Amino acid sequence: LMSGRDVAIAALLGAEEFGFATAPLVTMGCRMMRVCNLDTCPFGVATQNEELRGRFKGKAENVMNFMLFIAEELREIMARLGYRTLDEMIGHADRLKIRENVEVNSRAGSLHLEELLMNIQPICHDDAESYDFKLEETQDVAKLLPEFMPYLNSKKPYETTIKISSTDRTLGTILGSEITRRFKNSLKEDTYVVNCIGGAGQSFGAFLPKGLTLKCTGDANDYFGKGLSGGKLVIAPDPRSPFKAADNVVIGNVALYGATDGKAFINGKAGERFCVRNSGATAVVEGCGDHGLEYMTGGYAVILGKTGKNFAAGMSGGIAYVLDVEHSLYRSINQELVSMEALEAKQDIEKLHEILEEHYRETHSELAREILDHFDDYLIHFKKIIPNDFKKIRQDMKDLEDKGFTPAEASLKAFRMAHPE
Structure with a gap:
C-alpha cells in the first residue's frame, strides 16, 4: 500500500491488516535501481559491500514520519465518512463507489468491479477476545x-x-x-x-x-x-x-x-x-x-x-x-x-x-x-x-x-x- 487512501479502501473491502513495503523502502533512500540481486546498490540499501553501505542515508525517523502521514490521511478520510475507529469501517463496501466515465484502456474496461462490492459483511470487533491468539x-x-x-x-x-x-x-x-x-x-x-x-x-x-x-x-x-x-x-x-x-x-x-x-x-x-x-x-x-x-x-x-x-x-x-x-x-x-x-x-x-x-x-x-x-x-x-x-x-x-x-x-x-x- 502507498497511501492512507489505499488503507481506507482496503479496510472498506474487508481487510484487517495492512502491509507496506516499497514506499517505506523509498523513504530510506531506495531509488528502485532494481539491482538488489547483483549486490551493487548505489544507495547502500541492498548490498554487503562496505563501501556502498557507507552511502546509506536512511533513518528510522524517515519511516516513522511516513507512517504518521499515512495515519493522518487515513484519519481525515475516516472523519469524512463518520468513523471513529478503523474497526468500525472494516467490510463496509457500501461506502465505496465505482468511478464512472473514466478513460481506460480496453483491458481495464473489461473489468466488472461491481463483483468486488457484493455480499461483503461488515466485521465488528467489539469483543476483546477476538485478538486473543491463545499462545x-x-x-x-x-x-x-x-x-x-x-x-x-x-x-x-x-x-x-x-x-x-x-x-x-x-x-x-x-x-x-x-x-x-x-x-x-x-x-x-x-x-x-x-x-x-x-x-x-x-x-x-x-x-x-x-x-x-x-x-x-x-x-x-x-x-x-x-x-x-x-x-x-x-x-x-x-x-x-x-x-x-x-x-x-x-x-x-x-x-x-x-x-x-x-x-x-x-x-x-x-x-x-x-x-x-x-x-x-x-x-x-x-x-x-x-x-x-x-x-x-x-x-x-x-x-x-x-x-x-x-x-x-x-x-x-x-x-x-x-x-x-x-x-x-x-x-x-x-x-x-x-x-x-x-x-x-x-x-x-x-x-x-x-x-x-x-x-x-x-x-x-x-x-x-x-x-x-x-x-x-x-x-x-x-x-x-x-x-x-x-x-x-x-x-x-x-x-x-x-x-x-x-x-x-x-x-x-x-x-x-x-x-x-
Missing part, C-alpha cells in the same frame, strides 16, 4: 517449554515425542527463542530434539536455532523451516505409508524461505519456491516445484528429482547439486546467470556423498539409499549449479589464499575485485 495453549508454551525447562537450566541434552496437527503453527519457534536467549548459537547439533508425529502446520520449525532439532513423521504445510537459523529439520512419511515418498509432495510451498544456517532433510518432494533466498543452510529434497532456489545467496541444496520451471532465477551464491536423470534441467534455468556443470571435482563429489549419507541417516530415504549403493552410476546424472559471479569469486579467493591472505582478507579482496566501482 499459552500452543504446544510450545503449554508442553514443550515446561518439559524442556529443567534441561535448559542444567544445560543437559533432552529428547521428547509429541503428536501434532495442522493447527500447530510455528511449532518449535517459541522453544527456539528461549534456547537462543540462553545459549545463542553455542550448542552442539541435536542437543535438544523434538520428535513430532502427524501433519505439521504452517511455519513448522521457523527460525529454529542451533542445537534444536525437529523431526516429523508425516507431512507439513507451507513455510516449512522459514528463516531456519542453525537448527535441524527432518521430515519423512510414516514408514507404513503405502506410497513412494520420492514421488509425493511431503512439504508445502515456500519452504526454507530466507534460511540463514542449519540443515533440512526432506524425504519427498517440496512445493513451489523451495529455498528462496537461502543464504547458508544445507537442504536436501527429492524434487521441487517452480521457482526453486530463487535469489539464493549461499549454502548447499541437493535436489534428487525434477525442479520445475524458473529454477535458480536470480541465484547469486551457494551451490546446488541436482539429479537430472532425463538431462532436461537446461530447459528450466537461465544460463546467463548460472553455470550448469558435470560433477567432476573431487571436492564436489565428496560433499555430495557426505550430504546424501546424512540425508539417509536422518530420513531412511529409499532414493538416497539407492543412489549411495550405486553412486558411480548416478554421478553422471548429477549437475552442479553455481552462479557465474560466485564461481569467479570462489576461484579468486582460492588464488588469494594460496598467496598467503587469510580467508577473511581473501573474501573482501575478491569481492572488491569483482566490484571495482
Whole structure:
C-alpha cells in the first residue's frame, strides 16, 4: 500500500491488516535501481559491500514520519465518512463507489468491479477476545517449554515425542527463542530434539536455532523451516505409508524461505519456491516445484528429482547439486546467470556423498539409499549449479589464499575485485 487512501479502501473491502513495503523502502533512500540481486546498490540499501553501505542515508525517523502521514490521511478520510475507529469501517463496501466515465484502456474496461462490492459483511470487533491468539495453549508454551525447562537450566541434552496437527503453527519457534536467549548459537547439533508425529502446520520449525532439532513423521504445510537459523529439520512419511515418498509432495510451498544456517532433510518432494533466498543452510529434497532456489545467496541444496520451471532465477551464491536423470534441467534455468556443470571435482563429489549419507541417516530415504549403493552410476546424472559471479569469486579467493591472505582478507579482496566501482 502507498497511501492512507489505499488503507481506507482496503479496510472498506474487508481487510484487517495492512502491509507496506516499497514506499517505506523509498523513504530510506531506495531509488528502485532494481539491482538488489547483483549486490551493487548505489544507495547502500541492498548490498554487503562496505563501501556502498557507507552511502546509506536512511533513518528510522524517515519511516516513522511516513507512517504518521499515512495515519493522518487515513484519519481525515475516516472523519469524512463518520468513523471513529478503523474497526468500525472494516467490510463496509457500501461506502465505496465505482468511478464512472473514466478513460481506460480496453483491458481495464473489461473489468466488472461491481463483483468486488457484493455480499461483503461488515466485521465488528467489539469483543476483546477476538485478538486473543491463545499462545499459552500452543504446544510450545503449554508442553514443550515446561518439559524442556529443567534441561535448559542444567544445560543437559533432552529428547521428547509429541503428536501434532495442522493447527500447530510455528511449532518449535517459541522453544527456539528461549534456547537462543540462553545459549545463542553455542550448542552442539541435536542437543535438544523434538520428535513430532502427524501433519505439521504452517511455519513448522521457523527460525529454529542451533542445537534444536525437529523431526516429523508425516507431512507439513507451507513455510516449512522459514528463516531456519542453525537448527535441524527432518521430515519423512510414516514408514507404513503405502506410497513412494520420492514421488509425493511431503512439504508445502515456500519452504526454507530466507534460511540463514542449519540443515533440512526432506524425504519427498517440496512445493513451489523451495529455498528462496537461502543464504547458508544445507537442504536436501527429492524434487521441487517452480521457482526453486530463487535469489539464493549461499549454502548447499541437493535436489534428487525434477525442479520445475524458473529454477535458480536470480541465484547469486551457494551451490546446488541436482539429479537430472532425463538431462532436461537446461530447459528450466537461465544460463546467463548460472553455470550448469558435470560433477567432476573431487571436492564436489565428496560433499555430495557426505550430504546424501546424512540425508539417509536422518530420513531412511529409499532414493538416497539407492543412489549411495550405486553412486558411480548416478554421478553422471548429477549437475552442479553455481552462479557465474560466485564461481569467479570462489576461484579468486582460492588464488588469494594460496598467496598467503587469510580467508577473511581473501573474501573482501575478491569481492572488491569483482566490484571495482
